[in-house]
Amino acid sequence: MKIAIVGLGIIGGSYCKALKSHTKHTVIGINRTLATAQKALDTGAIDLIGTPESLGDADITILCMYPQACLDFLRENGRYIRKGTIVTDAAGIKRAICPQMKSLAEEFGYIFVGSHPMAGKEKNGFDVSDADLFMGASFIITPCGAPQEAVGTLAKLAREIGFGTVKITTPEEHDRMIAFTSQLPHVLACAYVLSPSCPNHNGFSAGSYRDVSRVANINAKLWSELFLENREPLIEELQELNHNLTALFDAIKANDKETLSALLEKGHRVKQALGE
Amino acid sequence: MKIAIVGLGIIGGSYCKALKSHTKHTVIGINRTLATAQKALDTGAIDLIGTPESLGDADITILCMYPQACLDFLRENGRYIRKGTIVTDAAGIKRAICPQMKSLAEEFGYIFVGSHPMAGKEKNGFDVSDADLFMGASFIITPCGAPQEAVGTLAKLAREIGFGTVKITTPEEHDRMIAFTSQLPHVLACAYVLSPSCPNHNGFSAGSYRDVSRVANINAKLWSELFLENREPLIEELQELNHNLTALFDAIKANDKETLSALLEKGHRVKQALGE
Numbered sequence: 001m002k003i004a005i006v007g008l009g010i011i012g013g014s015y016c017k018a019l020k021s022h023t024k025h026t027v028i029g030i031n032r033t034l035a036t037a038q039k040a041l042d043t044g045a046i047d048l049i050g051t052p053e054s055l056g057d058a059d060i061t062i063l064c065m066y067p068q069a070c071l072d073f074l075r076e077n078g079r080y081i082r083k084g085t086i087v088t089d090a091a092g093i094k095r096a097i098c099p100q101m102k103s104l105a106e107e108f109g110y111i112f113v114g115s116h117p118m119a120g121k122e123k124n125g126f127d128v129s130d131a132d133l134f135m136g137a138s139f140i141i142t143p144c145g146a147p148q149e150a151v152g153t154l155a156k157l158a159r160e161i162g163f164g165t166v167k168i169t170t171p172e173e174h175d176r177m178i179a180f181t182s183q184l185p186h187v188l189a190c191a192y193v194l195s196p197s198c199p200n201h202n203g204f205s206a207g208s209y210r211d212v213s214r215v216a217n218i219n220a221k222l223w224s225e226l227f228l229e230n231r232e233p234l235i236e237e238l239q240e241l242n243h244n245l246t247a248l249f250d251a252i253k254a255n256d257k258e259t260l261s262a263l264l265e266k267g268h269r270v271k272q273a274l275g276e
Numbered sequence: 277m278k279i280a281i282v283g284l285g286i287i288g289g290s291y292c293k294a295l296k297s298h299t300k301h302t303v304i305g306i307n308r309t310l311a312t313a314q315k316a317l318d319t320g321a322i323d324l325i326g327t328p329e330s331l332g333d334a335d336i337t338i339l340c341m342y343p344q345a346c347l348d349f350l351r352e353n354g355r356y357i358r359k360g361t362i363v364t365d366a367a368g369i370k371r372a373i374c375p376q377m378k379s380l381a382e383e384f385g386y387i388f389v390g391s392h393p394m395a396g397k398e399k400n401g402f403d404v405s406d407a408d409l410f411m412g413a414s415f416i417i418t419p420c421g422a423p424q425e426a427v428g429t430l431a432k433l434a435r436e437i438g439f440g441t442v443k444i445t446t447p448e449e450h451d452r453m454i455a456f457t458s459q460l461p462h463v464l465a466c467a468y469v470l471s472p473s474c475p476n477h478n479g480f481s482a483g484s485y486r487d488v489s490r491v492a493n494i495n496a497k498l499w500s501e502l503f504l505e506n507r508e509p510l511i512e513e514l515q516e517l518n519h520n521l522t523a524l525f526d527a528i529k530a531n532d533k534e535t536l537s538a539l540l541e542k543g544h545r546v547k548q549a550l551g552e
Binding site: 202237267273 | 394457458471501517528
């Protein structure tokens with residue numbers, strides 16, 4: 001197949017490199033800044049540099065841009081996409097874009113299948129992209145009414161480039177779960193490192209500091225868009241967390257060892273039950 | 277030197293194995309349950325099984341028990357320790373035990389140097405102890421008035437068995453920093469996994485879920501003791517976290533992208549400034 005990757009940042013670049021490393025598909029790289037596309041070509045991450053017009057050659061188009069930018073790109077260039085081919089995205093939120101993505105697909109005659117590759121790093125850009133970024137990761141598909149065959153094609157491709165799990169769900173369930181599994185840890189990490197103690201942690205810290213603070217090295221522009229596009233589920237998770245933190249805080253403040261120990265034991269059992 | 281390790285759980289067992297792997301010192305293992313000491317002997321983690329009476333042979337005694345259990349043990353067995361030798365602990369809190377540890381040292385004539393090896397796992401017990409647990413980790417010493425020579429001996433030993441950093445500080449600074457670097461992430465992890473979403477995370481999660489939830493697999497008995505023995509600094513850090521979480525929550529709720537992005541950017545800059 002010919003696969004077009006639009007947006008050669010960490011995710012798009014990793015798609016290119018993974019496709020070139022693990023498959024025989026032809027990779028067309030499309031990027032606003034030509035220098036990055038040239039670098040991708042020079043390093044063998046893509047087979048050729050494309051323009052929006054080249055989308056007519058692609059069997060699958062993967063948009064690796066900020067959520068709203070995906071919509072803008074398709075409004076402008078959807079007409080170049082060949083009818084009946086598959087278009088997917090890589091956005092971390094789904095309800096806020098899937099309905100419009102679907103309308104645009106109907107308008108231009110291609111097939112939209114939403115997807116979210118659950119992988120990333122604390123750094124951005126093509127230079128940190130990695131052929132093995134998706135190894136063992138989860139690939140979430142929100143079919144949004146797409147034919148089963150198109151969903152199957154995308155799932156097969158995901159497995160070919162290293163994804164360990166393919167999860168098929170609705171935009172609603174995706175967004176609710178992502179609020180907990182991904183967005184909440186990012187909010188938490190940022191709140192955590194804002195403590196005045198943080199800059200002095202060296203020599204006093206180990207794995208638990210490292211792990212909870214890791215994703216505070218955040219792309220503020222991207223994540224503020226993701227948080228606000230998924231406000232309701234994220235607000236719910238923040239309220240739930242606040243409720244549980246308050247219970248622990250109250251037990252500590254009241255020097256109530258029994259309640260405190262019981263709450264910690266509850267946390268322990270959740271992890272045990274998950275086999276983690 | 278002859279080194280006695282009292283308490284052969286994950287930390288004590290790791291001390292034994294690290295001493296046997298990386299030094300030529302003789303290791304005496306003392307444990308309440310004889311079967312564990314026997315296993316340590318059989319697997320070559322110790323040179324001989326000791327009793328409290330054997331402490332007279334040791335040049336350094338390392339107590340690897342719960343904080344209050346260290347005090348109980350010394351009250352009962354401090355008289356067996358040879359005068360002028362070094363006794364240290366491995367407890368994760370210092371203000372709550374160091375003054376009494378020092379009094380007991382003065383009473384029995386040995387030298388107390390507080391210490392805290394900043395390493396661990398989510399599992400407990402001798403079976404998960406590891407000769408390389410301390411590799412690159414931080415070893416915190418609270419001298420509490422001990423002679424510089426004794427502090428130096430302990431610091432040298434720590435480096436011999438793999439610790440990467442030796443930090444010398446007061447019990448007060450130790451406890452304040454540990455509240456942030458270690459205790460707060462443990463409270464957070466437990467509060468986090470108590471969300472009703474947690475049991476369904478599979479297929480929707482990646483590194484950020486894994487990292488923030490990791491230490492929720494907690495030893496509830498040990499950590500409730502550690503939290504309550506360090507209540508004031510931990511309460512302060514919890515209040516600080518609540519303050520920062522509330523600011524982020526308010527910005528998300530108000531759909532205020534500018535404030536939200538500025539807060540995330542602040543977090544990002546803290547990590548950047550630390551080179552993390």
